[in-house]
Amino acid sequence: MLSLDDALSLTRTFAALFVVLQTLELLRVRRALAPGGVFSPAFAVQDQAPLPGPVRFLLLPTRGDRSFVSLLVARLFLAGLLLPGLLMAGLLLAGLPGGASWIEAPSLALGSIAVAGTLLLTQVAVSVRFGGSFNGGSDGMSLVVLLGLFVAALPFERAGVVGLGYIAAQATLSYLIAGLVKLRERDWRSGRALTAFLGARRYGIDPRLRRSLSRPGMARVASWAVILFECAFPLALSDPRAMCVATLVGLLFHLGNWWVFGLNRFVWAWLATYPALIFVAGLVARP
Amino acid sequence: MGTETLAFSALAVSLLVLASSVRGHARSDTARLFRALVPSWRFFQEIDPVPWLSFRSAAAGAELGEWREALLPGPRTLASLFVNGEGNLRLAEHGVVEALLAELDGRTHEEAQHLVAYQRVHAMLVRELGTDVERYQFRLVASDGASPDEEVFRSEVHRLP
Numbered sequence: 001m002l003s004l005d006d007a008l009s010l011t012r013t014f015a016a017l018f019v020v021l022q023t024l025e026l027l028r029v030r031r032a033l034a035p036g037g038v039f040s041p042a043f044a045v046q047d048q049a050p051l052p053g054p055v056r057f058l059l060l061p062t063r064g065d066r067s068f069v070s071l072l073v074a075r076l077f078l079a080g081l082l083l084p085g086l087l088m089a090g091l092l093l094a095g096l097p098g099g100a101s102w103i104e105a106p107s108l109a110l111g112s113i114a115v116a117g118t119l120l121l122t123q124v125a126v127s128v129r130f131g132g133s134f135n136g137g138s139d140g141m142s143l144v145v146l147l148g149l150f151v152a153a154l155p156f157e158r159a160g161v162v163g164l165g166y167i168a169a170q171a172t173l174s175y176l177i178a179g180l181v182k183l184r185e186r187d188w189r190s191g192r193a194l195t196a197f198l199g200a201r202r203y204g205i206d207p208r209l210r211r212s213l214s215r216p217g218m219a220r221v222a223s224w225a226v227i228l229f230e231c232a233f234p235l236a237l238s239d240p241r242a243m244c245v246a247t248l249v250g251l252l253f254h255l256g257n258w259w260v261f262g263l264n265r266f267v268w269a270w271l272a273t274y275p276a277l278i279f280v281a282g283l284v285a286r287p
Numbered sequence: 288m289g290t291e292t293l294a295f296s297a298l299a300v301s302l303l304v305l306a307s308s309v310r311g312h313a314r315s316d317t318a319r320l321f322r323a324l325v326p327s328w329r330f331f332q333e334i335d336p337v338p339w340l341s342f343r344s345a346a347a348g349a350e351l352g353e354w355r356e357a358l359l360p361g362p363r364t365l366a367s368l369f370v371n372g373e374g375n376l377r378l379a380e381h382g383v384v385e386a387l388l389a390e391l392d393g394r395t396h397e398e399a400q401h402l403v404a405y406q407r408v409h410a411m412l413v414r415e416l417g418t419d420v421e422r423y424q425f426r427l428v429a430s431d432g433a434s435p436d437e438e439v440f441r442s443e444v445h446r447l448p
Contacts, residue, residue, distance in 0.1 A: 021369055028372030038380055038410045046403050050316040127323040135375050136382075140326030161291065169299040170326075177306055177328040187334055196334045201430075202381045204360025255368075262363060262378075264371045283291045 001240035004160050007279035008152055011167065014272035015145050019079035019119060021268055022142065023072050026126070026134075030072075034065045039130055041065050047131050062129040075122050078115055116150040137174075138265035144170040145272045161283075168280035171273035172234050175250070179230025188227065191219030203261045213260070229253065236281065243281035247274040336429035338388040338439065342412050344423040351424060351444070357415055358384070383407045388427055388439065396443050413447070422446050 002010075032039045044063045048056050061067045123146050126134065133139045145167055152163025187193035195214045198205055213222060229249060236246035251274070254267040306327050340357040358380050361373055387404035399405050408425065416423055426441040 024370050025372035025375055028370065029376040032376055036410060036413070038383060038407045038414075040410065043403060043407060047316075047320060051320065052317075055317075124321070124324065128320045130379060131386075132320045132322045133382075134379050137326060137328070137330055139323040140328075143323055144326070165291075165295050165298060169295060169302055172299060173302055173306060174326070174328040177303070178330050181329050181332050185332065193331065193334055197331050199430075200337050201339060201356070202337065202358070202360060202378065204363070206363070258368055259363065262360065262367065262371065262374050264368050265375065267368065280295060283289070284295070286289065 001282045002275060002278045004164070004279065007164055007275040008149075008160055010275035011145065011164065011272055012149060014268070014275070015149060016079040018142060018145075018265070018268035018272055019075055019123075022265065023076045023079070026072055027069070027076075030065070030069055033068055043131075044129055048128070059125060059128055062125045068129060071122055071125065075119065078119055113150070113153045113155075116146070116153040120146040120150045135265050138263070138269045141170070141174065141266075141269040141273065145269065148276065164276040164279050167273050167276035171270065171277055172237065174270075175230040175233035179227050179233070182223070182227045183231060188223055191216060191223045194223045195219045198260070205260055209260065226253070237277070237284050238281070239285050240278050240281040243278050247277055250274070336437070338384050338427045338429050339436070340384045340408065340425060340427060342415070342423055342425040344416050344420040346419045347421040351422065354426070357412060357425070380411055383411070384427065388429075391440055399442075409445070416447070420447055
Protein backbone atom coordinates (compact mmCIF):
# COMPACT_ATOMS: atom_id res chain seq x y z
CA MET A 1 0.00 0.00 0.00
CA LEU A 2 2.84 2.36 0.77
CA SER A 3 6.06 1.81 -1.17
CA LEU A 4 9.44 1.78 0.55
CA ASP A 5 10.49 5.05 -1.06
CA ASP A 6 7.25 6.80 -0.15
CA ALA A 7 7.37 5.50 3.44
CA LEU A 8 10.96 6.70 3.83
CA SER A 9 10.19 10.08 2.32
CA LEU A 10 7.18 10.63 4.56
CA THR A 11 9.13 9.50 7.63
CA ARG A 12 11.96 11.89 6.79
CA THR A 13 9.54 14.75 6.31
CA PHE A 14 7.69 14.13 9.58
CA ALA A 15 11.03 13.68 11.36
CA ALA A 16 12.23 17.01 10.00
CA LEU A 17 9.02 18.55 11.30
CA PHE A 18 9.47 17.31 14.85
CA VAL A 19 13.14 18.28 14.88
CA VAL A 20 12.20 21.82 13.83
CA LEU A 21 9.38 22.11 16.38
CA GLN A 22 11.45 20.67 19.24
CA THR A 23 14.38 22.93 18.42
CA LEU A 24 12.21 26.03 18.25
CA GLU A 25 10.87 25.14 21.70
CA LEU A 26 14.35 24.85 23.18
CA LEU A 27 15.46 28.12 21.58
CA ARG A 28 12.35 29.78 23.06
CA VAL A 29 13.42 28.76 26.58
CA ARG A 30 17.18 29.14 26.17
CA ARG A 31 17.30 31.31 29.29
CA ALA A 32 17.07 28.03 31.23
CA LEU A 33 20.31 26.97 29.56
CA ALA A 34 22.19 30.14 30.47
CA PRO A 35 24.34 30.54 33.61
CA GLY A 36 22.06 30.60 36.64
CA GLY A 37 19.31 28.71 34.84
CA VAL A 38 17.87 25.38 35.90
CA PHE A 39 19.79 23.66 33.09
CA SER A 40 22.86 25.87 33.21
CA PRO A 41 26.29 24.82 31.90
CA ALA A 42 27.49 24.32 35.48
CA PHE A 43 24.87 21.62 36.05
CA ALA A 44 25.70 19.99 32.72
CA VAL A 45 29.36 19.76 33.77
CA GLN A 46 28.33 18.09 37.04
CA ASP A 47 25.95 15.72 35.29
CA GLN A 48 28.59 14.62 32.79
CA ALA A 49 31.50 14.36 35.25
CA PRO A 50 31.07 10.60 35.83
CA LEU A 51 31.22 9.81 32.10
CA PRO A 52 34.37 8.38 30.48
CA GLY A 53 36.79 10.96 29.13
CA PRO A 54 36.22 10.32 25.40
CA VAL A 55 32.44 10.58 25.87
CA ARG A 56 32.81 13.82 27.82
CA PHE A 57 34.97 15.16 25.00
CA LEU A 58 32.32 14.35 22.39
CA LEU A 59 29.71 16.08 24.55
CA LEU A 60 31.80 19.23 24.93
CA PRO A 61 29.49 21.36 22.72
CA THR A 62 26.63 20.61 25.09
CA ARG A 63 28.34 22.05 28.17
CA GLY A 64 28.36 25.70 27.12
CA ASP A 65 25.20 27.75 26.67
CA ARG A 66 26.37 29.47 23.47
CA SER A 67 27.84 26.32 21.95
CA PHE A 68 24.66 24.44 22.75
CA VAL A 69 22.51 27.15 21.18
CA SER A 70 24.75 26.94 18.11
CA LEU A 71 24.17 23.20 18.03
CA LEU A 72 20.42 23.81 18.15
CA VAL A 73 20.57 26.31 15.29
CA ALA A 74 22.57 23.78 13.25
CA ARG A 75 19.83 21.19 13.84
CA LEU A 76 17.26 23.71 12.72
CA PHE A 77 19.15 24.30 9.52
CA LEU A 78 19.66 20.60 8.77
CA ALA A 79 16.04 19.71 9.33
CA GLY A 80 14.70 22.92 7.83
CA LEU A 81 16.13 21.91 4.47
CA LEU A 82 13.47 19.24 4.35
CA LEU A 83 10.44 21.39 5.06
CA PRO A 84 9.57 21.76 1.36
CA GLY A 85 9.16 17.98 1.53
CA LEU A 86 6.05 18.55 3.61
CA LEU A 87 4.44 20.21 0.64
CA MET A 88 5.64 17.41 -1.59
CA ALA A 89 4.19 14.84 0.83
CA GLY A 90 0.85 16.56 0.51
CA LEU A 91 1.03 16.27 -3.26
CA LEU A 92 1.74 12.56 -2.93
CA LEU A 93 -1.12 12.00 -0.53
CA ALA A 94 -3.40 13.88 -2.91
CA GLY A 95 -2.47 11.27 -5.50
CA LEU A 96 -1.08 13.74 -8.00
CA PRO A 97 0.97 12.09 -10.76
CA GLY A 98 4.71 12.18 -10.27
CA GLY A 99 4.32 13.00 -6.59
CA ALA A 100 6.69 10.25 -5.50
CA SER A 101 9.49 11.45 -7.74
CA TRP A 102 8.95 15.04 -6.58
CA ILE A 103 9.49 13.94 -3.00
CA GLU A 104 12.62 11.97 -3.66
CA ALA A 105 14.85 14.89 -4.60
CA PRO A 106 14.38 16.98 -1.41
CA SER A 107 14.58 13.83 0.70
CA LEU A 108 18.05 13.11 -0.58
CA ALA A 109 19.39 15.67 1.88
CA LEU A 110 18.39 13.48 4.82
CA GLY A 111 18.96 10.33 2.80
CA SER A 112 22.63 10.91 3.15
CA ILE A 113 24.33 9.22 6.06
CA ALA A 114 25.99 12.39 7.25
CA VAL A 115 22.80 14.35 7.75
CA ALA A 116 20.93 11.42 9.32
CA GLY A 117 23.84 10.64 11.59
CA THR A 118 24.28 14.25 12.66
CA LEU A 119 20.64 14.65 13.56
CA LEU A 120 20.76 11.38 15.52
CA LEU A 121 23.91 12.29 17.48
CA THR A 122 22.69 15.78 18.25
CA GLN A 123 19.34 14.38 19.43
CA VAL A 124 21.29 12.25 21.92
CA ALA A 125 23.35 15.28 22.90
CA VAL A 126 20.22 17.32 23.58
CA SER A 127 18.84 14.63 25.89
CA VAL A 128 22.15 14.37 27.75
CA ARG A 129 22.26 18.16 28.13
CA PHE A 130 18.99 17.95 30.05
CA GLY A 131 20.24 15.25 32.37
CA GLY A 132 18.98 12.33 30.29
CA SER A 133 15.69 13.58 28.94
CA PHE A 134 13.80 16.83 28.40
CA ASN A 135 10.35 15.44 27.71
CA GLY A 136 10.40 11.75 28.59
CA GLY A 137 8.75 9.37 26.13
CA SER A 138 8.78 11.77 23.20
CA ASP A 139 12.57 12.00 23.47
CA GLY A 140 12.72 8.23 23.28
CA MET A 141 10.53 7.99 20.20
CA SER A 142 12.35 10.86 18.47
CA LEU A 143 15.58 8.91 18.90
CA VAL A 144 13.90 5.77 17.57
CA VAL A 145 12.81 7.54 14.39
CA LEU A 146 16.17 9.19 13.79
CA LEU A 147 18.04 5.94 14.45
CA GLY A 148 15.74 4.15 12.02
CA LEU A 149 16.37 6.81 9.37
CA PHE A 150 20.11 6.58 9.97
CA VAL A 151 20.02 2.82 9.45
CA ALA A 152 17.90 3.32 6.33
CA ALA A 153 20.58 5.63 4.92
CA LEU A 154 23.37 3.08 5.33
CA PRO A 155 24.75 1.51 2.13
CA PHE A 156 23.64 -2.09 2.51
CA GLU A 157 20.90 -4.03 0.81
CA ARG A 158 17.48 -3.67 2.42
CA ALA A 159 18.72 -0.93 4.73
CA GLY A 160 15.45 0.91 4.18
CA VAL A 161 13.37 -2.09 5.20
CA VAL A 162 15.50 -2.65 8.31
CA GLY A 163 15.29 1.00 9.32
CA LEU A 164 11.54 1.22 8.88
CA GLY A 165 11.11 -2.18 10.52
CA TYR A 166 12.94 -0.92 13.61
CA ILE A 167 10.74 2.17 13.80
CA ALA A 168 7.57 0.11 13.35
CA ALA A 169 8.66 -2.43 15.98
CA GLN A 170 9.36 0.25 18.57
CA ALA A 171 6.16 2.13 17.79
CA THR A 172 4.13 -1.08 18.14
CA LEU A 173 5.80 -1.87 21.44
CA SER A 174 5.21 1.63 22.72
CA TYR A 175 1.47 1.03 22.52
CA LEU A 176 1.51 -2.63 23.54
CA ILE A 177 3.73 -2.25 26.61
CA ALA A 178 1.86 0.84 27.77
CA GLY A 179 -1.43 -1.02 27.39
CA LEU A 180 -0.28 -4.18 29.18
CA VAL A 181 1.12 -2.14 32.05
CA LYS A 182 -2.23 -0.39 32.45
CA LEU A 183 -4.16 -3.66 32.12
CA ARG A 184 -2.12 -5.11 34.97
CA GLU A 185 -2.88 -2.22 37.34
CA ARG A 186 -6.16 -2.43 39.26
CA ASP A 187 -6.28 1.36 39.56
CA TRP A 188 -6.29 1.66 35.79
CA ARG A 189 -8.97 -0.99 35.30
CA SER A 190 -11.21 0.79 37.80
CA GLY A 191 -10.62 4.27 36.37
CA ARG A 192 -9.03 5.54 39.60
CA ALA A 193 -5.61 5.99 38.01
CA LEU A 194 -6.96 8.22 35.25
CA THR A 195 -8.84 10.29 37.83
CA ALA A 196 -5.64 10.69 39.86
CA PHE A 197 -3.58 11.76 36.85
CA LEU A 198 -6.27 14.21 35.81
CA GLY A 199 -5.96 15.73 39.26
CA ALA A 200 -2.22 16.35 38.96
CA ARG A 201 -1.74 20.09 39.11
CA ARG A 202 1.37 20.07 36.91
CA TYR A 203 -0.72 19.57 33.75
CA GLY A 204 -3.01 22.57 34.22
CA ILE A 205 -6.08 20.65 33.11
CA ASP A 206 -9.21 22.72 32.62
CA PRO A 207 -11.37 22.18 35.75
CA ARG A 208 -14.55 21.53 33.76
CA LEU A 209 -12.81 18.96 31.60
CA ARG A 210 -11.26 17.34 34.67
CA ARG A 211 -14.64 17.10 36.39
CA SER A 212 -16.35 15.57 33.36
CA LEU A 213 -13.60 13.01 32.73
CA SER A 214 -13.28 12.16 36.41
CA ARG A 215 -16.87 11.00 36.88
CA PRO A 216 -16.56 7.33 37.93
CA GLY A 217 -18.37 5.91 34.90
CA MET A 218 -16.62 8.16 32.42
CA ALA A 219 -13.19 7.52 33.92
CA ARG A 220 -13.66 3.76 33.73
CA VAL A 221 -14.90 3.91 30.11
CA ALA A 222 -12.05 6.18 29.05
CA SER A 223 -9.49 3.99 30.83
CA TRP A 224 -10.72 0.83 29.13
CA ALA A 225 -10.84 2.57 25.75
CA VAL A 226 -7.16 3.44 26.14
CA ILE A 227 -6.24 -0.03 27.40
CA LEU A 228 -8.06 -1.81 24.57
CA PHE A 229 -6.64 0.49 21.88
CA GLU A 230 -3.07 0.07 23.12
CA CYS A 231 -3.25 -3.69 23.68
CA ALA A 232 -4.97 -4.34 20.34
CA PHE A 233 -2.68 -2.10 18.31
CA PRO A 234 -0.31 -4.91 17.16
CA LEU A 235 -3.25 -6.65 15.48
CA ALA A 236 -3.37 -3.85 12.92
CA LEU A 237 -0.03 -5.05 11.54
CA SER A 238 -1.94 -7.82 9.79
CA ASP A 239 -3.47 -5.45 7.22
CA PRO A 240 -2.33 -2.04 5.93
CA ARG A 241 -5.90 -0.75 5.81
CA ALA A 242 -6.39 -1.73 9.44
CA MET A 243 -3.12 0.01 10.24
CA CYS A 244 -4.34 3.17 8.53
CA VAL A 245 -7.36 3.12 10.83
CA ALA A 246 -5.20 2.32 13.86
CA THR A 247 -2.80 5.18 13.16
CA LEU A 248 -5.70 7.57 12.66
CA VAL A 249 -7.06 6.53 16.05
CA GLY A 250 -3.54 6.88 17.42
CA LEU A 251 -3.27 10.40 16.08
CA LEU A 252 -6.58 11.31 17.72
CA PHE A 253 -5.36 9.68 20.95
CA HIS A 254 -2.20 11.79 20.98
CA LEU A 255 -4.13 14.92 20.09
CA GLY A 256 -6.40 14.15 23.04
CA ASN A 257 -3.38 13.79 25.31
CA TRP A 258 -2.13 17.16 24.12
CA TRP A 259 -5.47 18.81 24.79
CA VAL A 260 -5.83 17.26 28.25
CA PHE A 261 -2.23 17.05 29.50
CA GLY A 262 -0.40 19.47 27.21
CA LEU A 263 1.85 16.74 25.77
CA ASN A 264 2.34 18.20 22.29
CA ARG A 265 5.67 16.52 21.46
CA PHE A 266 4.07 13.06 21.51
CA VAL A 267 1.82 14.03 18.59
CA TRP A 268 4.70 14.77 16.22
CA ALA A 269 7.09 12.04 17.38
CA TRP A 270 4.49 9.29 16.99
CA LEU A 271 3.17 10.74 13.72
CA ALA A 272 6.65 10.19 12.29
CA THR A 273 6.33 6.45 13.00
CA TYR A 274 3.06 5.96 11.13
CA PRO A 275 4.46 5.66 7.58
CA ALA A 276 6.77 2.89 8.83
CA LEU A 277 3.85 1.10 10.50
CA ILE A 278 1.73 1.23 7.35
CA PHE A 279 4.67 0.05 5.23
CA VAL A 280 5.42 -2.90 7.53
CA ALA A 281 1.74 -3.85 7.66
CA GLY A 282 1.90 -4.02 3.86
CA LEU A 283 4.91 -6.36 4.06
CA VAL A 284 3.21 -8.62 6.61
CA ALA A 285 0.01 -8.81 4.57
CA ARG A 286 1.84 -9.59 1.34
CA PRO A 287 1.02 -13.11 0.13
CA MET B 288 4.64 -16.42 7.38
CA GLY B 289 7.22 -14.66 5.20
CA THR B 290 10.87 -14.08 6.01
CA GLU B 291 10.30 -10.39 6.62
CA THR B 292 7.48 -11.09 9.05
CA LEU B 293 9.65 -13.53 10.98
CA ALA B 294 12.51 -11.04 11.10
CA PHE B 295 10.19 -8.27 12.24
CA SER B 296 8.72 -10.51 14.94
CA ALA B 297 12.21 -11.46 16.17
CA LEU B 298 13.21 -7.80 16.30
CA ALA B 299 10.05 -6.87 18.19
CA VAL B 300 10.58 -9.65 20.76
CA SER B 301 14.20 -8.58 21.26
CA LEU B 302 13.18 -4.98 21.81
CA LEU B 303 10.41 -6.13 24.18
CA VAL B 304 12.94 -8.00 26.30
CA LEU B 305 15.22 -4.97 26.30
CA ALA B 306 12.40 -2.61 27.28
CA SER B 307 11.26 -4.96 30.03
CA SER B 308 14.73 -4.93 31.56
CA VAL B 309 14.66 -1.15 31.96
CA ARG B 310 13.44 -0.05 35.32
CA GLY B 311 12.08 3.33 36.34
CA HIS B 312 15.34 4.71 37.70
CA ALA B 313 18.65 3.99 35.96
CA ARG B 314 21.27 2.47 38.22
CA SER B 315 24.33 4.39 37.08
CA ASP B 316 24.89 8.03 36.21
CA THR B 317 25.86 7.03 32.66
CA ALA B 318 22.73 4.96 32.19
CA ARG B 319 20.62 7.84 33.53
CA LEU B 320 22.13 10.32 31.04
CA PHE B 321 21.54 8.00 28.08
CA ARG B 322 18.19 6.51 29.18
CA ALA B 323 16.36 8.04 26.20
CA LEU B 324 18.23 5.52 24.00
CA VAL B 325 16.44 2.60 25.71
CA PRO B 326 12.85 3.68 26.29
CA SER B 327 10.71 1.51 28.54
CA TRP B 328 7.37 2.74 27.12
CA ARG B 329 5.82 2.91 30.58
CA PHE B 330 3.59 5.97 30.83
CA PHE B 331 1.38 6.96 33.73
CA GLN B 332 2.01 3.55 35.21
CA GLU B 333 1.15 3.87 38.88
CA ILE B 334 -0.39 6.42 41.16
CA ASP B 335 2.61 7.70 43.05
CA PRO B 336 2.45 10.77 45.28
CA VAL B 337 3.54 13.65 43.07
CA PRO B 338 5.62 16.32 44.79
CA TRP B 339 4.51 19.91 44.40
CA LEU B 340 6.92 22.80 44.94
CA SER B 341 5.81 25.86 46.87
CA PHE B 342 7.71 28.73 48.39
CA ARG B 343 7.41 31.82 50.55
CA SER B 344 9.59 34.87 50.64
CA ALA B 345 10.33 38.01 52.58
CA ALA B 346 11.73 41.43 51.82
CA ALA B 347 14.40 42.95 54.06
CA GLY B 348 13.11 43.33 57.61
CA ALA B 349 9.80 41.61 56.88
CA GLU B 350 8.34 38.27 57.94
CA LEU B 351 8.03 35.37 55.53
CA GLY B 352 4.78 35.62 53.59
CA GLU B 353 2.19 33.04 52.62
CA TRP B 354 3.09 29.86 50.77
CA ARG B 355 2.73 30.14 47.00
CA GLU B 356 2.73 27.36 44.47
CA ALA B 357 5.62 27.36 42.01
CA LEU B 358 5.82 26.09 38.44
CA LEU B 359 2.19 26.83 37.66
CA PRO B 360 1.26 25.66 34.13
CA GLY B 361 0.12 28.10 31.49
CA PRO B 362 -3.13 27.98 29.46
CA ARG B 363 -3.60 25.51 26.63
CA THR B 364 -3.58 27.21 23.20
CA LEU B 365 -3.66 25.96 19.63
CA ALA B 366 -0.13 27.26 19.17
CA SER B 367 1.01 24.99 22.01
CA LEU B 368 0.23 21.99 19.82
CA PHE B 369 3.19 23.01 17.68
CA VAL B 370 5.59 24.95 19.91
CA ASN B 371 5.14 24.64 23.68
CA GLY B 372 8.52 25.65 25.04
CA GLU B 373 7.32 27.12 28.33
CA GLY B 374 4.95 24.24 28.99
CA ASN B 375 7.56 21.58 28.33
CA LEU B 376 10.13 23.46 30.38
CA ARG B 377 7.65 23.47 33.28
CA LEU B 378 7.22 19.71 32.94
CA ALA B 379 11.01 19.26 32.87
CA GLU B 380 11.27 21.38 36.01
CA HIS B 381 8.67 19.20 37.69
CA GLY B 382 10.96 16.31 36.83
CA VAL B 383 13.75 18.10 38.70
CA VAL B 384 11.48 18.40 41.75
CA GLU B 385 10.71 14.68 41.55
CA ALA B 386 14.43 13.93 41.33
CA LEU B 387 15.03 16.07 44.42
CA LEU B 388 12.38 14.21 46.37
CA ALA B 389 13.97 10.89 45.43
CA GLU B 390 17.45 12.08 46.41
CA LEU B 391 16.42 13.63 49.72
CA ASP B 392 15.72 10.24 51.29
CA GLY B 393 17.44 10.18 54.67
CA ARG B 394 19.63 13.22 54.07
CA THR B 395 20.09 16.11 56.46
CA HIS B 396 19.39 19.69 55.39
CA GLU B 397 23.10 20.35 55.10
CA GLU B 398 23.65 17.28 52.92
CA ALA B 399 20.60 18.14 50.82
CA GLN B 400 21.96 21.54 49.87
CA HIS B 401 24.85 19.88 48.04
CA LEU B 402 22.54 17.85 45.81
CA VAL B 403 22.46 18.98 42.17
CA ALA B 404 18.67 18.73 42.17
CA TYR B 405 18.51 21.01 45.24
CA GLN B 406 20.67 23.60 43.48
CA ARG B 407 18.49 23.35 40.38
CA VAL B 408 15.38 24.02 42.49
CA HIS B 409 17.16 27.05 43.94
CA ALA B 410 17.85 28.26 40.38
CA MET B 411 14.18 27.80 39.46
CA LEU B 412 12.93 29.70 42.48
CA VAL B 413 15.35 32.60 42.07
CA ARG B 414 13.66 33.18 38.71
CA GLU B 415 10.19 33.15 40.29
CA LEU B 416 11.06 35.37 43.23
CA GLY B 417 10.61 39.12 42.92
CA THR B 418 13.46 41.57 42.88
CA ASP B 419 12.85 42.80 46.45
CA VAL B 420 13.29 39.40 48.07
CA GLU B 421 15.91 39.00 50.77
CA ARG B 422 15.00 35.55 52.12
CA TYR B 423 13.01 32.60 50.90
CA GLN B 424 12.07 29.09 51.92
CA PHE B 425 10.61 26.25 49.87
CA ARG B 426 8.82 23.02 50.64
CA LEU B 427 7.74 19.88 48.83
CA VAL B 428 4.17 18.72 49.28
CA ALA B 429 3.19 15.24 48.12
CA SER B 430 -0.20 14.64 46.58
CA ASP B 431 -1.70 11.54 44.95
CA GLY B 432 -5.03 13.18 44.13
CA ALA B 433 -6.95 11.09 46.64
CA SER B 434 -5.33 11.49 50.07
CA PRO B 435 -4.79 14.87 51.74
CA ASP B 436 -1.60 16.71 50.73
CA GLU B 437 1.38 15.96 52.93
CA GLU B 438 4.44 18.14 53.45
CA VAL B 439 7.45 15.89 52.88
CA PHE B 440 10.29 18.41 53.03
CA ARG B 441 10.80 21.98 54.16
CA SER B 442 14.06 23.74 53.44
CA GLU B 443 15.93 26.05 55.69
CA VAL B 444 15.42 29.75 55.12
CA HIS B 445 17.87 30.87 52.47
CA ARG B 446 19.22 34.37 52.13
CA LEU B 447 19.73 35.73 48.64
CA PRO B 448 22.98 37.55 47.85
